[in-house]
Amino acid sequence: xxIRPFKALRPVRDKVHLVATRPFYTYRTNVLxxxxxxxxxxxxxxxxxxxDLHRExxxxxxxxxxxxxxxxxxxxxxxxxxxxxxxxxxxYIYRQSGDNQEYTGIIAATxxxxxxxxxxxxxxxxxxxxxxxxxxxLDLVGYNAEPVLLCHKKIDGLDxxxxxxxxxxPDYEFTTTDKxxxxxxxxxxxxSEQISKYFKEIDACYIADGHHRSxxxxxxxxxxxxxxxxxxxxxxxxxxxxxxxxxxxxxxxxIVRNIEDLSEEEFINSLTKNFEVKALNKKRKSNLEHEIxxxxxxxxxxxxxxxxxxxxxxxxxxxxxxxxxxxxxxxILGIKDLKTDKNVEFISxxxxxxxxxxxxxxxxxxxxxxxxxxxxxxxxxVADNNMIMPPKSTWVEPKMxxxxxxxxxxx
Numbered sequence: 456x457x458i459r460p461f462k463a464l465r466p467v468r469d470k471v472h473l474v475a476t477r478p479f480y481t482y483r484t485n486v487l488x489x490x491x492x493x494x495x496x497x498x499x500x501x502x503x504x505x506x507d508l509h510r511e512x513x514x515x516x517x518x519x520x521x522x523x524x525x526x527x528x529x530x531x532x533x534x535x536x537x538x539x540x541x542x543x544x545x546x547y548i549y550r551q552s553g554d555n556q557e558y559t560g561i562i563a564a565t566x567x568x569x570x571x572x573x574x575x576x577x578x579x580x581x582x583x584x585x586x587x588x589x590x591x592x593l594d595l596v597g598y599n600a601e602p603v604l605l606c607h608k609k610i611d612g613l614d615x616x617x618x619x620x621x622x623x624x625p626d627y628e629f630t631t632t633d634k635x636x637x638x639x640x641x642x643x644x645x646x647s648e649q650i651s652k653y654f655k656e657i658d659a660c661y662i663a664d665g666h667h668r669s670x671x672x673x674x675x676x677x678x679x680x681x682x683x684x685x686x687x688x689x690x691x692x693x694x695x696x697x698x699x700x701x702x703x704x705x706x707x708x709x710i711v712r713n714i715e716d717l718s719e720e721e722f723i724n725s726l727t728k729n730f731e732v733k734a735l736n737k738k739r740k741s742n743l744e745h746e747i748x749x750x751x752x753x754x755x756x757x758x759x760x761x762x763x764x765x766x767x768x769x770x771x772x773x774x775x776x777x778x779x780x781x782x783x784x785x786x787i788l789g790i791k792d793l794k795t796d797k798n799v800e801f802i803s804x805x806x807x808x809x810x811x812x813x814x815x816x817x818x819x820x821x822x823x824x825x826x827x828x829x830x831x832x833x834x835x836x837v838a839d840n841n842m843i844m845p846p847k848s849t850w851v852e853p854k855m856x857x858x859x860x861x862x863x864x865x866x
Contacts, residue, residue, distance in 0.1 A: 458650075458694070462542070474496050476490075478601065479502055501529050545644070552638075560701070562860050565692055566690075570692075574660070589668065601855055607654075625639055637859070661835055663702060669694075704828050704850070707801050708804060711788055711821060714822065741827040748824070749823065793847065801847040
């Protein structure tokens with residue numbers, strides 16, 4: 456693997472807690488509005504630049520005009536000294552901790568060539584339209600602000616180096632309102648170079664989160680090569696690399712509505728052909744692979760997959776999310792396309808069951824399906840066989856913040 460140090464554009468120390476943010480699409484509209492009104496330093500002002508426009512003005516903006524606003528806001532943050540560029544290229548250690556979880560890895564620039572030649576392995580399909588949109592966005596604004604989450608096998612010596620480096624005081628240390636602590640260390644040249652050497656010893660890594668970001672970065676690099684605008688034969692993109700044993704994969708649960716013509720008894724009977732159905736005394740999550748927990752009309756059930764529907768040797772068809780789609784969602788509930796059907800939504804396994812239940816009642820959903828989390832080995836098996844996982848199969852932590860370390864695509 457080819458990773459390298461880079462000169463990050465970063466918030467000044469006294470404003471980092473104000474600048475770094477979750478992506479704007481993760482906020483409810485009223486919360487987003489409140490955050491942007493109360494915090495002039497939030498990176499949200501860059502990625503959501505039409506916030507300050509009158510509604511009529513914002514509605515008539517075409518894509519290129521909006522992207523130019525992004526670029527203008529980005530430059531304004533630089534001109535006002537909110538964002539500054541490091542003098543020397545570095546690799547950065549980032550640690551996120553909270554709620555009895557801790558994630559430590561490195562932020563670096565990863566080769567687009569490794570992506571194009573299959574050494575950065577993927578398990579999700581990208582939407583062509585969205586990929587083209589992201590590519591145009593990157594070409595015009597000229598930076599990566601949210602790293603792609605990549606995982607790798609254990610690297611001998613890397614843990615020791617990270618432990619030694621993080622024993623020093625971090626360059627950034629702040630806590631956000633979601634009760635997560637964020638720490639960042641800027642590594643000296645010799646340590647950065649040593650980490651780059653460690654990664655040359657591994658033959659592949661896996662995308663845990665950020666398939667569209669990595670695909671669009673690789674597409675932009677190819678576009679620039681074709682236009683003779685790239686000084687490298689292969690460009691790089693911003694990434695957060697973490698030992699696969701240190702990230703956390705949660706389940707991605709499904710909730711379904713509009714089943715008025717199907718009674719609970721009829722639905723249970725339709726399941727017994729392919730599942731062993733058992734009523735539960737209380738709500739709970741799935742305890743084992745091939746057990747799906749179902750909630751319907753405040754009643755909770757355990758659905759154990761029968762052997763004949765489990766294709767053990769198939770990387771995708773053996774996954775509970777695929778089994779649920781093939782034997783319940785499509786044939787019984789009529790959900791043909793999980794990406795487009797408005798009668799199904801997805802809830803992260805990080806959400807408590809009570810919150811999932813409230814969501815169902817509030818938005819008129821009828822049934823919830825709670826899945827067992829996919830393992831990292833299962834994700835790798837799908838990627839190694841050049842296959843694609845079902846939509847919304849995994850919720851991976853940590854989730855990165857935008858604007859903490861920014862990679863200039865024109866570096």
